[in-house]
Amino acid sequence: MEKDSILTVSDVRKYFKIKEGIVKAVDGVSFSVKYGETLALVGESGSGKTTTGHLIMGFYPPDSGKILYKGKHDLSIPIKRRSLELKREIQIVFQDPGTSLNPKHIVKDIVGLPLRIHGLADSSSVYGKVAELLEFVGLGEDFMFKYPHELGGGEKQLVAIARALAPNPSFIILDEPTSALDVSSQAKVLNTLSRIQKERDISYLLITHDLGVVRNISHRVMIMYLGKIYEEAPTDEFFRGPLHPYTQMLLSSIPTLTRQDEEIKPKGVEAVGEIPSALSPPKGCRFHTRCPFAKPICSERDPPDVVADSGHVVRCWLYE
Amino acid sequence: MLLDIHDLHVHYKSYWYVHKVLNGVWLRMAEGERVGIIGETGSGKTTLLKSILRILPQNAIIPRGEIKFKDIDVLKAGEAELSIVRRREIGMIFQDPMAALNPVFKIKDQLYDIIKYKLLAEGHNPTKEELHDHAVRVLNDVKLPDYERVLESFPFQLSGGMRQRVMIAMALISAGKLLLADEPTTNIDVTIQDQILKLIDRLVKQRGLSTILVSHALGMVRQMTDRAYVLYAGDIMEEARTGELFDHPAHPYTSLLISSAPKISTREIGEGIRGKLPDYRSPPTGCRFAPRCPYAMDKCHTVKPKRTVINADHAVACHLYE
Numbered sequence: 123m124e125k126d127s128i129l130t131v132s133d134v135r136k137y138f139k140i141k142e143g144i145v146k147a148v149d150g151v152s153f154s155v156k157y158g159e160t161l162a163l164v165g166e167s168g169s170g171k172t173t174t175g176h177l178i179m180g181f182y183p184p185d186s187g188k189i190l191y192k193g194k195h196d197l198s199i200p201i202k203r204r205s206l207e208l209k210r211e212i213q214i215v216f217q218d219p220g221t222s223l224n225p226k227h228i229v230k231d232i233v234g235l236p237l238r239i240h241g242l243a244d245s246s247s248v249y250g251k252v253a254e255l256l257e258f259v260g261l262g263e264d265f266m267f268k269y270p271h272e273l274g275g276g277e278k279q280l281v282a283i284a285r286a287l288a289p290n291p292s293f294i295i296l297d298e299p300t301s302a303l304d305v306s307s308q309a310k311v312l313n314t315l316s317r318i319q320k321e322r323d324i325s326y327l328l329i330t331h332d333l334g335v336v337r338n339i340s341h342r343v344m345i346m347y348l349g350k351i352y353e354e355a356p357t358d359e360f361f362r363g364p365l366h367p368y369t370q371m372l373l374s375s376i377p378t379l380t381r382q383d384e385e386i387k388p389k390g391v392e393a394v395g396e397i398p399s400a401l402s403p404p405k406g407c408r409f410h411t412r413c414p415f416a417k418p419i420c421s422e423r424d425p426p427d428v429v430a431d432s433g434h435v436v437r438c439w440l441y442e
Numbered sequence: 443m444l445l446d447i448h449d450l451h452v453h454y455k456s457y458w459y460v461h462k463v464l465n466g467v468w469l470r471m472a473e474g475e476r477v478g479i480i481g482e483t484g485s486g487k488t489t490l491l492k493s494i495l496r497i498l499p500q501n502a503i504i505p506r507g508e509i510k511f512k513d514i515d516v517l518k519a520g521e522a523e524l525s526i527v528r529r530r531e532i533g534m535i536f537q538d539p540m541a542a543l544n545p546v547f548k549i550k551d552q553l554y555d556i557i558k559y560k561l562l563a564e565g566h567n568p569t570k571e572e573l574h575d576h577a578v579r580v581l582n583d584v585k586l587p588d589y590e591r592v593l594e595s596f597p598f599q600l601s602g603g604m605r606q607r608v609m610i611a612m613a614l615i616s617a618g619k620l621l622l623a624d625e626p627t628t629n630i631d632v633t634i635q636d637q638i639l640k641l642i643d644r645l646v647k648q649r650g651l652s653t654i655l656v657s658h659a660l661g662m663v664r665q666m667t668d669r670a671y672v673l674y675a676g677d678i679m680e681e682a683r684t685g686e687l688f689d690h691p692a693h694p695y696t697s698l699l700i701s702s703a704p705k706i707s708t709r710e711i712g713e714g715i716r717g718k719l720p721d722y723r724s725p726p727t728g729c730r731f732a733p734r735c736p737y738a739m740d741k742c743h744t745v746k747p748k749r750t751v752i753n754a755d756h757a758v759a760c761h762l763y764e
Contacts, residue, residue, distance in 0.1 A: 307718075310713070331632070335704050337706050338704045376632055377639070377662040379664060379705055382707040382708065383706050393632075394637065
């Protein structure tokens with residue numbers, strides 16, 4: 123498994139101490155991202171999906187567990203102690219391009235900075251390289267001297283993507299890349315991301331709460347709830363036959379656009395309750411407080427991994 | 443006719459410029475209807491809702507237009523008459539509950555105020571106990587059973603879903619006839635969004651209210667409304683029965699928008715729409731969508747298209763259909 127995986131995360135935990143107690147943000151998460159694939163990490167706010175992304179980036183180290191990059195590089199060390207080469211390989215695109223782009227810099231400097239840091243361009247070649255990158259994400263050279271405030275939401279996010287692409291990475295974390303965008307600009311960004319992946323063979327970890335986006339650009343899906351992963355499946359299979367009651371609840375809550383969408387929604391799982399606080403997560407299966415099918419055992423013991431089909435794993439007592 | 447908006451123009455003054463936002467908006471709704479307005483960020487949807495209550499910011503001017511609510515001419519009505527409408531006829535769920543609720547007052551005080559002024563408008567001066575009972579009743583209606591704690595809480599002590607429910611409770615107090623919902627579930631997770639939308643729908647039906655739901659989320663408008671308008675850059679582009687609008691969109695903007703939205707049943711996704719919203723300081727003179735429209739003709743850049751009726755359920759403002 124490690125051979126064809128660019129990233130392997132095994133049993134990673136990250137707890138945060140706050141005044142009120144300990145937040146178990148990520149609590150024993152394992153997964154791997156294959157070369158050239160998009161793995162979607164889906165969850166509601168407070169599920170720990172962004173923390174997982176930040177752990178891989180090295181914004182903070184995990185409390186326990188291992189993160190391996192290309193089978194040999196240890197990513198449990200913080201970003202400051204990583205080699206420049208390793209930093210170049212792993213990039214991130216943040217949710218809101220309005221705040222992740224420096225408002226005082228022009229696009230040329232925003233996209234040019236990583237090129238200079240990694241020694242990929244000097245002052246004479248940086249213009250040409252930035253122009254190439256802008257062309258590649260579909261923006262064109264005339265964006266070169268614009269400030270972020272002169273751009274639309276979608277265009278800003280494409281600049282952020284160009285910046286992430288600048289050091290020629292192999293792995294990009296997309297943290298809610300289109301949540302701040304309108305429908306009309308979202309489509310452009312999603313299509314561009316798919317095209318980039320095909321042309322440059324980059325692996326993505328897509329962190330999102332939007333299952334429509336997942337359907338369109340990911341190969342595999344993982345569902346996270348209160349710091350744990352409860353289901354994992356190839357995208358087509360996932361939408362055809364979601365197994366975990368939480369997954370079914372998520373899918374059935376989506377407002378649909380077409381009749382075909384309506385038919386695909388699981389019936390009979392009405393959304394109830396809210397995600398409990400990560401300060402005191404429920405014992406056993408963390409979803410049992412909202413689960414319509416909960417049995418006594420669900421509130422006592424962690425559910426086991428049940429393999430339903432090749433690549434389709436669900437953690438639920440119903441399938442034991 | 444419950445609400446009749448005709449040729450509404452709203453401009454905003456800034457230091458140097460005039461931003462011409464709404465550009466001749468029309469909207470008609472009958473009693474009991476659930477109407478949706480689809481619009482992307484910056485299309486003027488909140489401006490439209492705020493004009494109905496006449497709670498636009500100070501720098502707004504309304505050079506032209508008419509808004510009739512029942513027999514009241516909203517734009518000409520005096521403050522006294524309007525305040526009755528705001529207190530007991532029309533309620534509004536604002537977009538961001540964190541911004542709409544006052545952070546330094548307990549939920550109790552904010553709820554009591556709204557109830558008190560509503561009852562005063564009905565000629566009744568309530569006692570403390572009556573206020574409390576009424577507040578408990580409305581919180582129960584929005585399924586906040588833990589009402590004593592909610593009443594004593596400050597907004598930041600509640601979860602996003604609970605804050606949104608409080609907002610709905612507040613809006614319902616004054617919504618005797620019409621409920622305006624401005625993106626009622628932004629920043630809320632889907633499983634909670636689903637519960638809140640169902641709750642609104644149930645309460646609206648129970649009380650026989652009419653609603654205007656404004657959202658950029660196409661799916662939400664499709665599921666929650668009977669009839670929908672498409673607003674782009676301050677112009678109504680299309681109006682139709684909701685099912686018809688989604689199955690047979692007529693305006694190029696509507697069909698591009700619907701095809702661009704990701705679906706869960708298929709991987710296909712449209713190309714999106716090139717360009718961005720026009721600058722409201724000098725908007726296009728013809729159709730405001732013309733600079734981004736793949737079918738634009740010469741005429742589209744100079745002449746504003748009129749509302750054209752396609753069939754009994756469907757009207758569009760586009761030169762392709764004239």
